[in-house]
Amino acid sequence: MQKGFSLVELLIVSLLGSLLLLAASQGLATLAKHQKDQSELLRLTERSNLAEVALKKAIYEAQNIFIAGEATQQYPSFSQQNILLGYPKTSEDSFNQFTSSDWMLLSQGKSVKKRYLFHLDKKTYGYGLAFKDFGKNKPRSDTLVNQVELVRFKFFCEEAQAWIRGNQVSSCKKVTGASFALLLASSQALEKKQLAQVILWGEKLTLPTDGIYRQLVSATVHLMDKPL
């Protein structure tokens, strides 16, 4: 014969069971959120590593920085302008550029054809760090790393023994090194503490308060010490 539970037993089990179910569901929800945030952070770190390695490799292998340009507006401004490259002077090449970011054109050889441009623009599938290889038959700008919101460059001028900004590069005979800084944004909002403001090389950058997490990456590289 089935005995069943007494009312007190049933109440105890129901109470404990519901408490445990609540705790388990809370635990699982936290775990899911944690995993989602971790994978998003991992994607952000991968993108920042990719951008960093690409720039480091390009600068390290470069024999010269031909020309560079500085931002004309404060971050965050994602308006674009069309910039005439201006190297060589007769060049009619132009490219789109975020007004709040810097850009640079470097060379990996004697030929003017061996020019590479790093800039920031918005294309059909989003914005990011773009790369253009002028050595190709039909040079075109491709987005290398998505969701890069800001790029800053500075260059070490050998004769001045000082760090200079992009607009001064053309007046420096030999650039022997470059520093760059990138600000990358996560593709989703994250529950991670974010400073409202960061200071980059003395410049105050006010970060948007949209829940999106932003990561600042900076590095310095020597140019390849090889005569042209």
Place this chain on the structure above:
Amino acid sequence: MLNNNFSQGFTLIELLLSLFLTALMVMGITQYLLVSSRISFTLQQEALAARTLESLLIQASFSNLGKSNIEAVLASNACPSNLAELQIDFTLWCQALDQLPQLKVNSNSNYLSLEWQAPKGKKTIRRPAFN
């Protein structure tokens, strides 16, 4: 075939045991979250310390002025307020001061090292000294 045995159901002890096992599972998830966060935090700290040293050493190699500026800032153990004047990129150093608890710089003729309090004790990262 019909089963003529009476169905007895679970006893209270069996049910409490199953609830206890569920509680253990929840505690397991919590432990996993804690350990995973701690490992990820430690790895981030180590990467930041290594990148900070690398960045400062590369910048010091460009000029003597840069090297002396870096040495002065490291000795002060603070994020400099005149970043624009110093011309050196102290972004990582300032991040390290913010994110590595009890950060200490040790420097001698052979090496430059950073020491900080990680979640599981003190950690040190060492690189060859400024040339």
